[in-house]
Amino acid sequence: MESDRLANPVFREFYSERDVVHEERRLRTDSTPTGKFDEQFDSIFWQSSPYGWPVVGWPSDLEGITREEALDFFDTFYAPNNLTAGIVGGFDPDEAIEMAERYFGRLERGQVEPWEPRTTEVKQNAESRMVAYADTNPQVQVRYHTVADRHVDEPALLVMSNILNGRTGRLFKSLVEEQDIATRASAFVNGMKYEGFFQVSGTAKDGNTPEEVEAAIYREIEKLQEEAVTERELQKVKNQNAAAEFRRLQSSFFLLLQLLQADAMNGWETLNMTGPDLQAVTADDVMRVASTYFEPENRAVAIYYRKEGGEPEDPRLAELDEQSKQQVRMLMQQLAQATPAELDQLRQQLAQFEQMGDRSQPSSRRCLRS
Numbered sequence: 554m555e556s557d558r559l560a561n562p563v564f565r566e567f568y569s570e571r572d573v574v575h576e577e578r579r580l581r582t583d584s585t586p587t588g589k590f591d592e593q594f595d596s597i598f599w600q601s602s603p604y605g606w607p608v609v610g611w612p613s614d615l616e617g618i619t620r621e622e623a624l625d626f627f628d629t630f631y632a633p634n635n636l637t638a639g640i641v642g643g644f645d646p647d648e649a650i651e652m653a654e655r656y657f658g659r660l661e662r663g664q665v666e667p668w669e670p671r672t673t674e675v676k677q678n679a680e681s682r683m684v685a686y687a688d689t690n691p692q693v694q695v696r697y698h699t700v701a702d703r704h705v706d707e708p709a710l711l712v713m714s715n716i717l718n719g720r721t722g723r724l725f726k727s728l729v730e731e732q733d734i735a736t737r738a739s740a741f742v743n744g745m746k747y748e749g750f751f752q753v754s755g756t757a758k759d760g761n762t763p764e765e766v767e768a769a770i771y772r773e774i775e776k777l778q779e780e781a782v783t784e785r786e787l788q789k790v791k792n793q794n795a796a797a798e799f800r801r802l803q804s805s806f807f808l809l810l811q812l813l814q815a816d817a818m819n820g821w822e823t824l825n826m827t828g829p830d831l832q833a834v835t836a837d838d839v840m841r842v843a844s845t846y847f848e849p850e851n852r853a854v855a856i857y858y859r860k861e862g863g864e865p866e867d868p869r870l871a872e873l874d875e876q877s878k879q880q881v882r883m884l885m886q887q888l889a890q891a892t893p894a895e896l897d898q899l900r901q902q903l904a905q906f907e908q909m910g911d912r913s914q915p916s917s918r919r920c921l922r923s
Contacts (some may be wrong), residue, residue, distance in 0.1 A: 690857075
């Protein structure tokens, strides 16, 4: 039966594309130092939510999916009624609508309406903990369940993450500069469409342990629970957010991405709400969310030790978060496998980007001065 299908060009194409996804999983997950562990940590953190499933799929998913199932999924979720198109820049709205109707109006709605997830995350009642040994520097990740995008508490959580994050943030000042127990420490909040989380992570400095970094992270969170942030610190974060929001509006391409993402989440109009919501956050709001969500029973912790015989991590990657590290490692693998012709093409593209950057610098400086 399998040989008969392989003889059919239609099925050969399906199996060929399935192999491509297998290779993507190998590059992004299986071949990275912490890829499989990060995937396991996600499935530990999300007890019931579909967010615990890998986007590419588990190996058994890739082996078991049929061509019919793939086509059914495509017809449901890649149909015109589940699509958002965006146009940004100087154009005539009436002309754009006319062209959209001309080229896309003939497309029919999908026969099956895309469905919403039925299963949501259950309340976590006890701390979850994972210990792993990998080819990476000793580090800790602490993740708390929080809220979805556009929840009333999300702006305060975003402000809290900015208070902790960055070179001038509390984590770097305390763990890296003052206590000298970590090489990096960061925090970020991820409010997705249906669920959300807040993650704090740190990499231990040689001679220190992930447990020491973990304890120091908790002390910084406790300060936010017990002491109101100063008005100066709060205003600094608001100014940084306002400046970042302005910079994101300077590029039509990035404005397009923001509009499409906002529309996919809770409607494109919400793009204009985030800035004012952040500016309205008070010190009491930050203290309230710190006390509401950051309890031991609401978190999952991943401790990474360096695998015996493993090499220390490239120091040039030390400042990057784990996702960025994996992207760099994957790119390095691809470069190592590239042909001379492909490398030459990459050099030409890099030279073009550098020339574009040189031409754009004067205008960037003018924007910064203004």
